[in-house]
Amino acid sequence: MEESEIHQKIVLNLSEVQIETIRNLFGFYNWDFDDQLDQNFGGNLQNVGKVTEEKGVQTDYQTLQDESREVQNNVFFVEQIEEEEECRYCLCRPCITDERNRQMWWETTSVPPHSRNRFFRKDKFKRFWTMLLHRGAWSDERYLAAKSEAMRLDGRQTSYELHRRDIMPKCVLSLKIVATTSLGTNHPLFTQRKFDICIVDEASQVLQPACLGPLFSAHKFVLVGDPKQLPPVVQCKEARNLGMDESLFSRLDDSGATYELNLQYRMNSEIMSLSNKLVYNGALQCGSDKVANGQLHLSPSDQTEKIYKDKPWIKDLFISEPYKAAILLDTDKVPAPEEREPSGLIKNVTEAKIVYHLVQTLIKNETND
Numbered sequence: 001m002e003e004s005e006i007h008q009k010i011v012l013n014l015s016e017v018q019i020e021t022i023r024n025l026f027g028f029y030n031w032d033f034d035d036q037l038d039q040n041f042g043g044n045l046q047n048v049g050k051v052t053e054e055k056g057v058q059t060d061y062q063t064l065q066d067e068s069r070e071v072q073n074n075v076f077f078v079e080q081i082e083e084e085e086e087c088r089y090c091l092c093r094p095c096i097t098d099e100r101n102r103q104m105w106w107e108t109t110s111v112p113p114h115s116r117n118r119f120f121r122k123d124k125f126k127r128f129w130t131m132l133l134h135r136g137a138w139s140d141e142r143y144l145a146a147k148s149e150a151m152r153l154d155g156r157q158t159s160y161e162l163h164r165r166d167i168m169p170k171c172v173l174s175l176k177i178v179a180t181t182s183l184g185t186n187h188p189l190f191t192q193r194k195f196d197i198c199i200v201d202e203a204s205q206v207l208q209p210a211c212l213g214p215l216f217s218a219h220k221f222v223l224v225g226d227p228k229q230l231p232p233v234v235q236c237k238e239a240r241n242l243g244m245d246e247s248l249f250s251r252l253d254d255s256g257a258t259y260e261l262n263l264q265y266r267m268n269s270e271i272m273s274l275s276n277k278l279v280y281n282g283a284l285q286c287g288s289d290k291v292a293n294g295q296l297h298l299s300p301s302d303q304t305e306k307i308y309k310d311k312p313w314i315k316d317l318f319i320s321e322p323y324k325a326a327i328l329l330d331t332d333k334v335p336a337p338e339e340r341e342p343s344g345l346i347k348n349v350t351e352a353k354i355v356y357h358l359v360q361t362l363i364k365n366e367t368n369d
């Protein structure tokens with residue numbers, strides 16, 4: 001090992017509980033350590049930056065540094081209109097998170113997003129919060145008062161002291177409909193307000209602990225799911241045997257509480273009969289005659305005719321007859337054997353080629369269906 005590597009510092013940004021644990025551990029083994037708290041960031045981010053910069057890794061601290069430079073060039077400058085009322089949440093005149101005023105900061109493209117924030121929403125959202133940081137919002141008395149009130153209101157006491165997004169602008173708090181993943185509901189938006197109804201889609205595939213989280217943010221809930229589809233994926237056999245793959249939907253499923261939706265609009269009657277015979281015991285119905293009799297009408301182009309000449313089996317598949325709505329292709333005699341790659345993945349090149357030809361034929365038809 002290189003000498004320089006041996007003397008590298010490891011610097012962490014920690015919660016109080018983690019600090020206490022590490023102190024005890026280091027004390028027990030009599031190891032040296034320094035507490036280096038940075039007041040501005042609530043942790044020792046500066047040192048994280050120093051250590052990882054040497055290794056050429058981009059860090060949040062570096063991003064902040066880059067952003068600070070940009071701030072000097074007024075990238076985060078938000079025009080303040082004195083006559084407007086100041087928003088008590090974002091401390092701007094007028095409120096910049098209001099949909100009408102969004103363009104005042106939203107369109108800035110000169111700051112490259114951090115690699116972890118490259119998705120559109122995260123990137124824009126992060127810029128907004130960084131901008132508030134540079135406006136000194138986090139140390140403003142009004143912000144601190146609102147923050148302690150938010151902490152008082154949050155019965156769940158999630159780790160607020162490290163969370164800069166605990167104060168939501170009024171316009172965000174008052175959104176009527178919010179979509180999220182089950183695990184996304186520890187976001188302050190959900191801890192600081194209660195919704196009328198929480199609708200959990202695909203609830204029969206969500207683990208019970210994950211499904212319960214969002215329900216605490218609403219007065220009523222509706223679970224939407226299909227217990228005949230896959231249950232939650234639990235890889236551990238022991239956990240499965242102990243019932244971990246039972247969804248909240250299955251647990252609460254009861255004729256008094258469950259309303260069955262039997263009309264479907266996605267398959268014609270021929271395709272539906274497969275599902276009905278295999279799974280739903282005849283309960284599924286087509287929502288309309290149009291759906292029941294729906295067919296794909298293909299208008300072969302010159303290119304399709306050429307494909308049909310070379311591969312007559314494809315022409316046979318695409319005949320527009322109701323009885324041809326669901327076709328099973330038996331590749332046993334082709335043959336189309338499966339191959340296992342060294343990584344353990346299974347592939348079937350011949351079947352992939354068949355799918356390729358079918359898709360090509362569909363694309364080359366002159367149809368708008």
Ligand SMILES: Nc1ncnc2c1ncn2[C@@H]1O[C@H](COP(=O)(O)OP(=O)(O)OP(=O)(O)O)[C@@H](O)[C@H]1O
Pocket residue numbers: 226264265266287
């Ligand atoms: N009332 C309706 N009239 C016409 N088409 C509809 C109607 N309801 C649903 N559809 C169509 O049926 C298809 C399936 O609908 P949707 O995705 O809402 O079903 P779902 O039960 O949520 O499916 P999943 O099993 O994927 O959760 C869509 O193409 C949708 O446009």
